[in-house]
Amino acid sequence: MPINIPESQKERIVIVGAGFGGFILARRLCRSQYQIVLLDRNNYHQFQPLFYQVAMAGLEPSSISFPLRKAFQSNKNIHIRVAELLEVNQEDKQIITDCGYVNYDHLVIATGATTNFFGNENLRKHAFPLKSISESLHLRNHIFQDLENALLTRDYDDRQGFIDVIIVGGGPTGVELAGALAEMKKYILPKDYPELDQEEVDIYLMQSGDRLLPGMSEVAGQKAKVFLEEIGVNVQLNTRVMDYDGSYVYTKDGAKIRTDKVVWAAGIKCPKFKGLQDELYARGNRLITHDDCRVKNTVDIYAIGDAASITSEAYPYGHPQVAQTAIQMAKHLAKQFKTGKQKSFKYKDLGSMATIGRNRAVADLGKRRLTGFFAWVMWLFVHLFAIVGVKNKVFVFLNWIWNYFTYDQSLRLIIKPYKKEE
Ligand SMILES: Cc1cc2nc3c(=O)[nH]c(=O)nc-3n(C[C@H](O)[C@H](O)[C@H](O)COP(=O)(O)OP(=O)(O)OC[C@H]3O[C@@H](n4cnc5c(N)ncnc54)[C@H](O)[C@@H]3O)c2cc1C
Known part of the structure; x- marks a missing residue:
């Protein structure tokens, strides 16, 4: 059964995954000459770098996730469907999901990575x-x-x-x-x-x-x-x-x-999909991708973010699996679609950082190494600005201020899954 999506004269780009890569790509293309179908197994975008704060009761899940329909409320050119990609039928240019199939003119795989237990x-x-x-x-x-x-x-x-x-x-x-x-x-x-x-x-x-x-x-x-x-x-x-x-x-x-x-x-590894042959995958199941984001030996299939492996002398195993890679690839691919001109993706390393409790962080910015309080303040602002949605930014900021001055995270609830009474 086909998933119900209105037919259109426009070429259809199906984006699978609304993480950093898929979400930015959809945003950049939602007013373009294409019909956009955005598919994710969840109806929200999630900000993974702060998952640990949800786990530690420091933040509400809703502060670091953003409903997809709200993000694209004012746009009629994008069709959001909550469904899970299972298989790619390259011959018929179709993807098969747990809810039915969808035809594509161009397919973008932005499905990120999952946990790798190394077979244990x-x-x-x-x-x-x-x-x-x-x-x-x-x-x-x-x-x-x-x-x-x-x-x-x-x-x-x-x-x-x-x-x-x-x-x-x-x-x-x-x-x-x-x-x-x-x-x-x-x-x-x-x-x-x-x-x-x-x-x-x-x-x-x-x-x-x-x-x-x-x-x-x-x-x-x-x-x-x-x-x-x-x-x-x-x-x-x-x-x-x-x-x-x-x-x-x-x-x-x-x-x-x-x-x-x-x-x-x-460890992490990417999901593999039926219909994409084994030889298309590199280390960690990343899709071997040309430098214009096209997946090797396929037609009109692209991969971005964690799922893509574009190798070069500087990155023999592909770019780091971080948010910036996904964001930069999404912007690059959006430009390609809009202009119709294929270009080589160039990764700009904006640095990396990690925080260790309050007042302490480490940051590598080019050749500069920052540690301690200053790095921690930078970490706060970089993450705050990267969160999607003004309300989310405000809520996270207020939560952090509250936690900082009270030494208290206030969300220590045990929410048990609902069980129907017998
Ligand atoms: C705990 C944690 C902390 C991190 N901290 C940092 C950090 O501090 N800085 C940093 O730069 N990076 C960090 N990362 C890495 C960063 O989050 C990823 O590199 C980034 O999210 C990759 O973006 P993406 O778009 O490729 O995939 P994702 O953001 O993972 O998005 C993938 C999307 O695809 C959907 N999806 C997956 N499979 C299917 C399917 N079969 N069908 C339909 N939908 C599907 C998922 O629901 C998800 O929405 C962290 C990751 C984790 C897990």
């Missing part, structure tokens, strides 16, 4: 990923439910399981989450859970490599470690997590640590 079924089953709003809320619920559970038990070992957290992966997500957890331990637990012994709460950050933040400078990695240790995080470098059975983590060097919560921030 135990980790997939038991560890917490952090790649969506739902997963952030799921983690938030578990953190607070486990703190409640810890008060219910007299057994030391069980209590350790409830209160200790292991974060795997020393990239920006792992580092930022560890910092936020350490602050929660310091400022919130003594007030909300005075009966719990704070000394018993351990936060581990495990990284298989010999430094944190491998995508950033040496200085940033070293400073992040110092900052985290100052606020009480147990940083373990050269520690490879091999398995997790839901109760114990097993590392390569033989350690076995009790915990009911492992957050997996150690």
Whole structure:
């Protein structure tokens, strides 16, 4: 069955994924000569860099997500459909979704990446990923439910399981989450859970490599470690997590640590779609893409953002999978569509940063290395300006001010999924 989309004389561009790449592309093209179909499995755009603050009860999910229909309210040229891409039929220029099929003249794949558990079924089953709003809320619920559970038990070992957290992966997500957890331990637990012994709460950050933040400078990695240790995080470098059975983590060097919560921030991979042959994919299932964003050996199929791998001497494995890549590729592709002229994509590295709790961050800006308070203020403003929607910016800003001065995040609710009474 075809998905109901009005027929038009205009050429149709189907954009799959309304993350950083797809959303910006749709914005740039929604008043163009094309009919735009924007498809996502969710009816909102989400701001992934702040997922960890939702998980730590610092922000409401609605502050970092934006309803797609609201974003394109005044535009009749764009058709939003909530559906999940399953398959690409290249011959008939059709995509097949869980709700039906859609014909395209041009297809843009902007489906981002998902968590990579590297084939470990135990980790997939038991560890917490952090790649969506739902997963952030799921983690938030578990953190607070486990703190409640810890008060219910007299057994030391069980209590350790409830209160200790292991974060795997020393990239920006792992580092930022560890910092936020350490602050929660310091400022919130003594007030909300005075009966719990704070000394018993351990936060581990495990990284298989010999430094944190491998995508950033040496200085940033070293400073992040110092900052985290100052606020009480147990940083373990050269520690490879091999398995997790839901109760114990097993590392390569033989350690076995009790915990009911492992957050997996150690890798991502892109989804693969039926109809796009295996040889079209590079490392991490990124689509091998020419420098004008066209997917290799296909006709009228493009990929942008995390999903695309455009290689060059400077980027032999493709550009970094960060928001700026997706945004810049989207702008580049929009220009190509509008002008009809194909051009080579040039990535402009605007720098990278990570925050470690309040007042501390690290930033690499070209050759400049910033650490500490100034980097933290920059981090705040860069993220604030990148959030979609004025209301969201205001809400996030007010929340941050409130949290900063009160040392309190006020959203510590355990929202249980609805269960129908029997
Ligand atoms: C926790 C976390 C923190 C991060 N922090 C930073 C940071 O500080 N700075 C930075 O630059 N980058 C950060 N990133 C990376 C950054 O968010 C990504 O690089 C960026 O979102 C990629 O944009 P994209 O458009 O390619 O994909 P995404 O933004 O991931 O969007 C993909 C979209 O596709 C949709 N989708 C996926 N599969 C399907 C399907 N089959 N059918 C329909 N829809 C589908 C999804 O719902 C989603 O809306 C972070 C990522 C995470 C997870």
